Amino acid sequence: MEPAQRPNRSTFWSRRRILGLICLVVAVYFLWYPSSDTKWVIVTLPDAGIYQCDPNETAKNVAIIGAGSGGASAAYYIDRFKHPCNSVNITVYERSSYVGGRSTTVDVYGDPAEPVELGASIFVEVNRNLVSAAREFNLATQGFKPKIKDLPNTLGVYDGKDWVFMGSESGWWTAAKILWKYGLAPIRTQQLMKKTVGAFLQMYEEPHFPFQDLSQTAYDLGLTEATAATGEEFLQANGIQGLFGTDIIQASTRVNYAQNIDKIHGLESMVCMATDGAMSIQGGNWQIFDGMLKASRANVLLNTSVSNVYRRSDGSYAVNALSSSYPTGIDLAIYDTVVLAAPLQFAKLNFTPAPVNPPPEIPYVNLHVTLFTSPRKLNPQAFNLEGAVPTTILTTTPKTNANPPPFYSISTLRTLTNPTTYQREYLYKIFSPAPVSPSWLHSILTPLHASTHPLATQDRQDISWIYEKVWQSYPYLSPRITFEDVQLDEEGKVWYTSGIESFISTMETSSLMGMNVARLITDGWKREGKESEKQKLQKAEGGIEAATGQVPMTGKAPGEEL
Numbered sequence: 001m002e003p004a005q006r007p008n009r010s011t012f013w014s015r016r017r018i019l020g021l022i023c024l025v026v027a028v029y030f031l032w033y034p035s036s037d038t039k040w041v042i043v044t045l046p047d048a049g050i051y052q053c054d055p056n057e058t059a060k061n062v063a064i065i066g067a068g069s070g071g072a073s074a075a076y077y078i079d080r081f082k083h084p085c086n087s088v089n090i091t092v093y094e095r096s097s098y099v100g101g102r103s104t105t106v107d108v109y110g111d112p113a114e115p116v117e118l119g120a121s122i123f124v125e126v127n128r129n130l131v132s133a134a135r136e137f138n139l140a141t142q143g144f145k146p147k148i149k150d151l152p153n154t155l156g157v158y159d160g161k162d163w164v165f166m167g168s169e170s171g172w173w174t175a176a177k178i179l180w181k182y183g184l185a186p187i188r189t190q191q192l193m194k195k196t197v198g199a200f201l202q203m204y205e206e207p208h209f210p211f212q213d214l215s216q217t218a219y220d221l222g223l224t225e226a227t228a229a230t231g232e233e234f235l236q237a238n239g240i241q242g243l244f245g246t247d248i249i250q251a252s253t254r255v256n257y258a259q260n261i262d263k264i265h266g267l268e269s270m271v272c273m274a275t276d277g278a279m280s281i282q283g284g285n286w287q288i289f290d291g292m293l294k295a296s297r298a299n300v301l302l303n304t305s306v307s308n309v310y311r312r313s314d315g316s317y318a319v320n321a322l323s324s325s326y327p328t329g330i331d332l333a334i335y336d337t338v339v340l341a342a343p344l345q346f347a348k349l350n351f352t353p354a355p356v357n358p359p360p361e362i363p364y365v366n367l368h369v370t371l372f373t374s375p376r377k378l379n380p381q382a383f384n385l386e387g388a389v390p391t392t393i394l395t396t397t398p399k400t401n402a403n404p405p406p407f408y409s410i411s412t413l414r415t416l417t418n419p420t421t422y423q424r425e426y427l428y429k430i431f432s433p434a435p436v437s438p439s440w441l442h443s444i445l446t447p448l449h450a451s452t453h454p455l456a457t458q459d460r461q462d463i464s465w466i467y468e469k470v471w472q473s474y475p476y477l478s479p480r481i482t483f484e485d486v487q488l489d490e491e492g493k494v495w496y497t498s499g500i501e502s503f504i505s506t507m508e509t510s511s512l513m514g515m516n517v518a519r520l521i522t523d524g525w526k527r528e529g530k531e532s533e534k535q536k537l538q539k540a541e542g543g544i545e546a547a548t549g550q551v552p553m554t555g556k557a558p559g560e561e562l
Contacts, residue, residue: 053085060088060525063319063335064298065306065349067094068101069507070497071341072289073129073514075296081522083529090298091333093321095305099293100286101342103507106467108373108427109419115284116371116413116427118469120507123285125277126197127508128204129515130288137291140282146414148391148426151377156390157251158383161402164247166390178248185244189273192238196270199223200504203512210519214483214499224481226267227503233479234266249273251394255409255431257474257505258365260397265479271504285507304331309338310352315491336493337521341514343498346472355488359499367473370430372466375423376445378412383444406440407432418464425464435468474505486517492524 062078064071075090082088098104105115122144123130134141147153156166165181167174178186199221202208211217218224226234231253235245250261252272261269281287293300304323311317317338321331340347345361378389393410408431418425430436442462484499500513 057085057087060086060337061333061335062088062090062337062339062521063306063309063317063333064090064092064339064341065309065347066101066341066497067092067096067099067289067293067300067302068341069103069289069510070514070517071101071339072099072292072296073511074339074341074495074497074518075298075514076133076292077515077518078522079296081519083522083526085529086522086525090296091335092293092298092300093304093306093319094300094302097302098286099300099302100284100289102471102473103285103289105284105286106371108371108416109465111419114416116429117280117284118369118371118467119471119473120285122278122280123507124274124279126201126274127506128201129511130285130508133288133292134281137288137295139287139291141279142282144278144280145391145411148412148415151391151412152388154388154390155392155394157247157394157396158405159396159398159402160405161384161398161400163383163385164243164396164399165251178244182242182244182248185240185242186248188238188240189235189244189249192235192240193270193273196223196226196267197274200267210516210523212486212520214486214503215481218483218503219481223267226270227265228479228481229266230479231261231264231266231269234269235261246396246399250396254396255394257477258367258408258431258433259477264477268477268504271506288507301331306347306349308350308352309494310350311489315493317493337495338493339495339497339514339517339521340488341497343472343501344496351488351494355494356490357485357488359484359488359496362502363476364472365474365476366433367471368430368432368435369469369471370432370436370441370466371428371468372430372441373416373418373425373427373464374445374462375418375425375464376447376462377426378410378428379444379446406434407436410444421464423464438463475502477502477505486513486520492520495521 060082062075064074071092071094075092078088078090100119102119104118106118108114108116125131133139152168154166154168157164165178167177175186200223202221203211203217208217208221218227229237231249232245235241235249245261249269249272252275253259253261253264253269256272257264257268301321301323304321306319306321308320309317312334317335319333319335319338321333323331343364344355344359346364380386380389383389383393391412393407395405395408397404409429411429413427413429415424415426417423445462480502483503484496486496486499488494488496495517497510497513497517500509503509
């Protein structure tokens with residue numbers, strides 16, 4: 001027998017092997033970039049029907065503190081969930097000059113025709129409330145980022161010294177490169193993400209919706225397995241090891257939450273990987289929440305800060321607010337229900353009496369956002385590259401003793417025309433843990449040549465417009481199994497939406513909690529209505545008995561206790 005021969009290249013690349021590789025690449029592509037033909041389950045109210053309403057019924061008065069995602073959604077869904085016979089007056093207090101909270105835009109060059117997201121930038125296909133609202137309000141959506149003609153539409157992951165991954169932002173070739181480098185880890189991650197997100201989506205439906213206790217609901221859905229562990233631990237527990245976690249998943253947790261996978265909990269790590277159908281609203285995502293507030297017919301008081309909320313002897317609540325809209329600077333109003341739709345630790349208000357279940361103060365990330373324009377492209381030499389710099393740069397921690405990169409991400413968003421110089425310029429966005437210095441910004445841009453730019457020595461030719469902002473953007477999402485209460489008092493008249501942020505911090509989850517609180521409030525009103533009707537019936541029956549001396553028909557035998 002002849003000794004076995006080592007297979008040559010032509011043998012290795014047999015038709016069967018090539019066909020198998022192609023099938024595997026196609027499978028990864030459709031797992032990684034699935035179809036956008038998603039079937040939506042939209043929360044709607046049943047047909048209102050015909051009701052005989054009491055014209056003397058007093059209206060419900062609701063105060064909502066905060067006009068971000070949670071507050072706008074609470075107003076919108078209170079109006080949708082309320083009984084047709086309920087009349088509701090909603091007042092929304094917002095200390096800023098705009099609605100949308102951490103979802104807001106600024107105008108590049110001060111031009112309203114060139115808005116750019118300063119805060120929450122995108123939402124995705126599985127965000128049921130946001131997608132449904134965008135459709136209802138006829139808001140035009142767009143992909144996360146348009147292609148730029150003279151720049152490659154690429155994404156790279158940089159550790160401060162080396163590029164650990166580089167590819168296009170979508171497509172089968174990137175899927176193939178991911179498969180080739182990381183083996184089955186991407187497929188297992190995608191399967192785990194779908195399983196985890198699928199469990200979360202049950203929070204929109206009965207019997208889990210509405211939920212009075214977020215901690216219990218998370219446990220019932222099996223999600224505390226993910227929140228109790230770090231992202232790194234959760235991946236390992238599910239058989240996902242190797243560099244995919246630190247190269248790709250960690251790059252995603254850093255750009256989304258400024259936290260590494262050995263610190264952030266596993267549930268939020270999975271949320272970061274649910275990127276299918278990423279989109280934004282043309283002109284700004286804040287329009288979703290503006291639409292919600294308008295649809296609810298709420299009275300929105302901008303530039304108005306609530307300072308005190310105190311319970312009166314009759315069980316109602318008085319709200320003190322400072323506003324530039326009032327000559328005296330003070331407004332006092334009485335409400336049946338109060339919704340705090342902002343983190344209590346940042347709200348700067350006092351509750352009297354103090355909340356029975358006060359949310360603890362938790363640390364939030366200070367995220368620095370830098371927006372700027374320049375006629376200059378990013379300098380390859382500043383990033384240890386010879387070719388063009390990717391239009392999206394994400395970062396991870398270095399595997400060597402190199403210094404970590406001083407930013408979480410740099411994105412080249414689009415090109416535009418400077419209204420002063422009429423030059424074509426690039427719009428950049430940087431997320432970083434600390435302010436970026438002007439000298440560092442200049443160092444990452446390609447130098448201008450005096451032959452083509454006579455004013456190249458002037459700094460204004462480097463950076464023509466800049467805007468900086470520090471957000472308390474989201475909590476440090478450390479592993480935990482309990483979360484803040486939804487109800488802050490014993491009577492069910494003071495509610496809190498921001499407790500969900502330590503669970504999952506997104507525009508959509510804040511909207512979910514606003515919707516959840518709205519349902520709990522309106523369910524309470526319906527119970528009150530039934531009790532009121534029961535008391536009226538009992539009173540009417542008592543009147544009949546007094547007038548006739550006969551016990552009305554109740555379905556009980558004489559002598560039975562009513």
